[in-house]
Amino acid sequence: MEERVNRTQSNFKNYFESFSGLSQEHQNNFVIKYDHSLRVADLCKTLAKKIGRSEDEQTLAFCAGLFHDIGRFAQLVEFNTFNDSKSVDHAEYSVKVLRENDFLSDISEQQQTDVLAAIFSHNKREISRDVTGDGLELAKLLRDADKLDILKVITDNYTKPRSVPNHTLTWEMPVGSVVTPAVAKQVLAGDLVDKASVASQLDIKVMQLSWVYDLNFKPSFQFLMESRFMEKIYATLPKSDTVIQIFRSVKVYAENKVMN
Ligand SMILES: [Fe+2]
Structure with missing residues (x-):
């Protein structure tokens, strides 16, 4: 082997x-x-x-x-x-x-x-x-x-920004100040955000939060929670009602997956 x-x-x-x-x-x-x-x-x-x-x-x-x-x-x-x-x-x-x-x-x-x-x-x-x-x-x-691993890379970058640009982080998109309505709707419905709806770096982060809905195994949720990826992403977001609501919903979902 x-x-x-x-x-x-x-x-x-x-x-x-x-x-x-x-x-x-x-x-x-x-x-x-x-x-x-x-x-x-x-x-x-x-x-x-x-x-x-x-x-x-x-x-x-x-x-x-x-x-x-x-x-x-x-x-x-x-x-x-x-x-x-x-x-x-x-x-x-x-x-x-x-x-x-x-x-x-x-x-x-x-x-x-x-x-x-x-x-x-x-x-x-x-x-x-x-x-x-x-x-x-x-x-x-x-x-x-x-x-x-992508969550690890992006959240590491929030704490220690690299000089070398990483396309995973920005997709060469504008920063954005509000979550695109279609993106918010998908994540709040418990769906994975479609790449096609993503219009800004803010939307990318929300899409990455929506990945919790596409994790399959309990150890994956444990790793996600232990690494505090969702909290690290949330810390970089503007705290609008929509963002707060999105964060709460993904967090509750992941917590339940670890417990059940
Ligand atoms: Fe790939």
Whole structure:
């Protein structure tokens, strides 16, 4: 098992290092995605362990986590952006890179199908109904780990702003002073905020709060609460009635998930 983890890691590292002649900006973005992938891999493994999965399943979760954004590197080099709507769907690109490089050849066909389905689904609003069984669970683990790590990155940045801009934080949008009504409506209805409704950095933060409605496992909620991600986001928001109401509703939802 250890051996498979090592092989997965060295495939990932070698692929990452195969890009040369990058600009400083691209290099910075490469490192951001590389580090994110490592943390998501570890978190996938930890969550899999906490929900009682076997070592083999934990390794598969690690593998899905490590490779989920591997298409980001080629996306940035070929299109000079991480904006999927202006380039390619980066999850599909990850699947393509994994196939072309044969990075999953040492696991069973069923496991390959599950890993690729989880990666393909990680950035979609919903997991496709075609994904079932172990693949569905893996997709849920990956979505939880990815969201939790993005929450970590954004909230770390509130306390220690980096000089290097991170597109995850701003999407190059205006700051915003009021929550867009469509965004408020979705989160207050207990729904995940649709990216298409997001119009400002304030809306992005509200959307990130709405991610609680898309977490799947109790250990994910425990991690969310222990890390105080919701409180850290809330601390940066203007305290309008709408914002206060939104914060209360996501907080109560998460608290109940930890207790029940
Ligand atoms: Fe991603």
